[in-house]
Amino acid sequence: MCVGPIKGALVDSYVRSCNPRTALELGAYCGYSAVRIASGMQQPSSKLISLEISAANVEIATQIVHHAGLSSKVQVVHGILSTKIDELKQQLKSMGASTFDFVFIDHYKQFYLPDFLLLKEAGLISKGTVIVADNIIRPGAPAYRSYMESHKEAMDVVEHKTWFEYSSLPDSIMVSTLK
Numbered sequence: 689m690c691v692g693p694i695k696g697a698l699v700d701s702y703v704r705s706c707n708p709r710t711a712l713e714l715g716a717y718c719g720y721s722a723v724r725i726a727s728g729m730q731q732p733s734s735k736l737i738s739l740e741i742s743a744a745n746v747e748i749a750t751q752i753v754h755h756a757g758l759s760s761k762v763q764v765v766h767g768i769l770s771t772k773i774d775e776l777k778q779q780l781k782s783m784g785a786s787t788f789d790f791v792f793i794d795h796y797k798q799f800y801l802p803d804f805l806l807l808k809e810a811g812l813i814s815k816g817t818v819i820v821a822d823n824i825i826r827p828g829a830p831a832y833r834s835y836m837e838s839h840k841e842a843m844d845v846v847e848h849k850t851w852f853e854y855s856s857l858p859d860s861i862m863v864s865t866l867k
């Protein structure tokens with residue numbers, strides 16, 4: 689499911705304050721959050737790369753992005769992070785960058801922590817990178833949450849209590865900024 693309007697507005701506010709030139713999304717689904725994030729990226733030649741495991745979703749998200757007039761800003765890429773590290777490094781290099789300014793994590797919850805650690809190990813995130821992670825409570829990413837809570841010396845961490853998309857059930861979004 690997509691992040692929805694309530695949490696989407698929170699994500700928007702972080703995109704605005706971070707004003708990223710380079711952004712990465714893990715989990716495109718139908719492209720809803722990609723359109724929201726890219727719409728807030730105001731720097732010239734800014735770019736969002738959205739990784740998606742499902743080929744069918746890649747096709748749908750690409751069409752939605754095109755329909756929103758954002759094809760020059762968003763690339764929906766078929767695959768998973770562990771097989772795309774070199775490609776992402778090349779993409780960043782072509783933009784004169786080496787790390788992502790903003791990351792939205794919204795794919796399978798058990799991949800949150802391993803993929804965050806992979807981004808760190810690969811040097812794709814660095815001081816100042818803002819990492820926004822959805823669904824911390826529901827369905828829940830407990831390993832990611834406890835890692836963030838126990839590494840506050842390396843990151844500024846804020847957990848926003850909110851609601852699971854299109855419901856009144858509790859959820860939270862966690863925002864970590866690398867120190």
Ligand SMILES: C[S@@+](CC[C@H](N)C(=O)[O-])C[C@H]1O[C@@H](n2cnc3c(N)ncnc32)[C@H](O)[C@@H]1O
Nearest residue numbers: 690691715716717720721739740741794795796
């Ligand atoms: C919650 S949806 C994403 C919603 C989207 N971010 C939005 O708000 O519009 C999760 C998506 O992650 C994809 N996914 C699951 N595991 C993945 C992985 N390891 N890498 C990339 N995408 C993955 C799923 O196919 C699904 O489309």
